[in-house]
Amino acid sequence: xxxxxxxxxxxxxxxxxxxxxxxxxxxxxxxxxxxxxxxxxxxxxxxxxxxxxxxxxxxxxxxxxxxxxxxxxxxxxxxxxxxxxxxxxxxxxxxxxxxxxxxxxxxxxxxxx
Amino acid sequence: xxxxxxxxxxxxxxxxxxxxxxxxxxxxxxxxxxxxxxxxxxxxxxxxxxxxxxxxxxxxxxxxxxxxxxxxxxxxxxxxxxxxxxxxxxxxxxxxxxxxxxxxxxxxxxxxxxxxx
Numbered sequence: 390x391x392x393x394x395x396x397x398x399x400x401x402x403x404x405x406x407x408x409x410x411x412x413x414x415x416x417x418x419x420x421x422x423x424x425x426x427x428x429x430x431x432x433x434x435x436x437x438x439x440x441x442x443x444x445x446x447x448x449x450x451x452x453x454x455x456x457x458x459x460x461x462x463x464x465x466x467x468x469x470x471x472x473x474x475x476x477x478x479x480x481x482x483x484x485x486x487x488x489x490x491x492x493x494x495x496x497x498x499x500x501x502x
Numbered sequence: 503x504x505x506x507x508x509x510x511x512x513x514x515x516x517x518x519x520x521x522x523x524x525x526x527x528x529x530x531x532x533x534x535x536x537x538x539x540x541x542x543x544x545x546x547x548x549x550x551x552x553x554x555x556x557x558x559x560x561x562x563x564x565x566x567x568x569x570x571x572x573x574x575x576x577x578x579x580x581x582x583x584x585x586x587x588x589x590x591x592x593x594x595x596x597x598x599x600x601x602x603x604x605x606x607x608x609x610x611x612x613x614x615x616x617x618x619x
Contacts, residue, residue, distance in 0.1 A: 423606075430613065431613060432508070432595045432611050432612050433595075433610045435608070478545070478546070482606075489536050489548045490548075490597075492545045493545060
């Protein structure tokens with residue numbers, strides 16, 4: 390069966406450090422992968438999309454890599470701030486239909502001062 | 503980015519009543535909207551795909567008679583939880599695809615917290 394795994398449920402880091410979150414998927418070859426941020430009691434907010442022919446994508450302090458051989462994406466937040474504390478979700482269109490997304494469980498990031 | 507408005511943000515109701523949740527795309531038209539449900543510390547689970555002008559497509563295990571979806575216009579989809587029971591208590595979130603671009607990005611509403619007593 391197809392699966393999306395985000396390897397840690399929670400990640401605690403100190404302000405200023407780089408946070409690295411992992412998303413692994415199995416039994417599938419997605420055309421793209423997306424990362425979302427979700428705050429408690431709120432809907433997800435789109436952050437970045439990376440396509441299968443892109444190795445890396447950056448947006449301000451965020452960086453995403455996509456290794457289709459390893460079936461893995463890494464999400465980095467550099468110079469992390471307490472305001473970055475949230476749950477980060479990895480999402481794929483597992484049917485490659487261009488329709489609904491399938492989400493990982495998310496990694497809860499806590500950045501402490 | 504595109505804006506999706508979801509209303510209400512929170513609803514508490516008695517068991518057996520029906521609850522309607524609205525999802526609107528404010529600055530774009532969306533022929534396709536999606537409804538998700540999220541239990542505490544769990545992932546978002548797709549319930550159904552709402553198609554403007556046609557019947558919704560439900561995921562396996564989701565009762566179409568219990569979760570009624572109407573997508574009557576290009577900017578509005580509604581989810582009605584009929585005869586709600588405590589086990590329906592959850593966080594319901596809608597999303598819409600902005601098809602002005604490549605249509606790959608989904609924009610989410612703020613969610614509706616449903617508590618059935």
